[in-house]
Amino acid sequence: MADLSKKTVERLCVYHRELLELENEGTDHIFSHQLAKRAGVSPVQLRHDIMGIGYSGSPARGYEISEMLKSIAKQLLSTKQQNVAIVGIGNLGRAIMAYFHGRRENIRIIAGFDSDLQKINRTISGCYCYSMNDIERICKYHKIKAAIIAVPEREAQDIAEKLSQAGIRGIMNFAPVRLVLPDSIYVENLDMALTLEKVAYFARQ
């Protein structure tokens, strides 16, 4: 399980999402080439990934969606709720909290951190907000291993180091800056400004 690569995990997440959607539509079986098309991967890649998690379908009926969902979930998802923290409760931070509130059963944003006294000790989008000074104490108390950074660029590195000291192992970073952290910490950058610049560039061509 610990051996899955970043790309494999990403693809399994996509399959899981597509399968959930198919199940909601009332479908109970799907062929590998159909699921591959929905997920935007080659059928060979899909079959390889699915065999890798120890599931196989029937040649006649394809994959059984409910069983495949269970197999992927067993690999990917935590069996118990995983607590996540968010640092920075500005416009973006609040939108992220609202976006995730009640969205996932297994992942929950349980603590927010900000330096603004107006936000501290309040519940925002179902999440209690603490002072930045409480990062280490609260993360350890709630066994939080993953965090979202939604602070301005200039504060991000400092916050990332605080999170690292607090035992955080995975960071989703919205600040447009490359964080310098030990290799043991997994970082995903979502740089909205950079992405919009790229889209704008290709839209002009």
Add this chain to the structure above:
Amino acid sequence: MADLSKKTVERLCVYHRELLELENEGTDHIFSHQLAKRAGVSPVQLRHDIMGIGYSGSPARGYEISEMLKSIAKQLLSTKQQNVAIVGIGNLGRAIMAYFHGRRENIRIIAGFDSDLQKINRTISGCYCYSMNDIERICKYHKIKAAIIAVPEREAQDIAEKLSQAGIRGIMNFAPVRLVLPDSIYVENLDMALTLEKVAYFARQ
């Protein structure tokens, strides 16, 4: 200029951002290996990219930051303001508008679209909001070629097709769904739920 690959454009955007930051710090020259380190690429890659846009530094003093900024901007940035539309003015849409409001000189979110009558014909974060029915008319009138999709999953494909008909050539898609569009339309997906699942997975290992 139209020949730059997606990866090259992405790296040039990162160099541009790092150089702006250096300039703000009062630095006027930088060596390629230093800039490469800040940008998280190899020095060879950086020199290749910079030669590709027709700029070269001095072996003794490195790159002249102000000149390099001009060279990159000439390649990447529109010389006039580029208008962008956003569809979906919910929590996430409003956060995106607030995030970009006044942030970029050359890229401006000029029109918002929603189906909620409470939002239509109002100015939100400096951006006028129209009915979904006006997408084609407004995009053509303002010569909008790039758009942001921040609607729920089930509406995203329909909106993407409307944008395509309205002449949009680049889309930044926040809906967790793979859009099916002609190859001529450039799409960047920012799937926050998928990203958080990945971060949570690796944080558990």
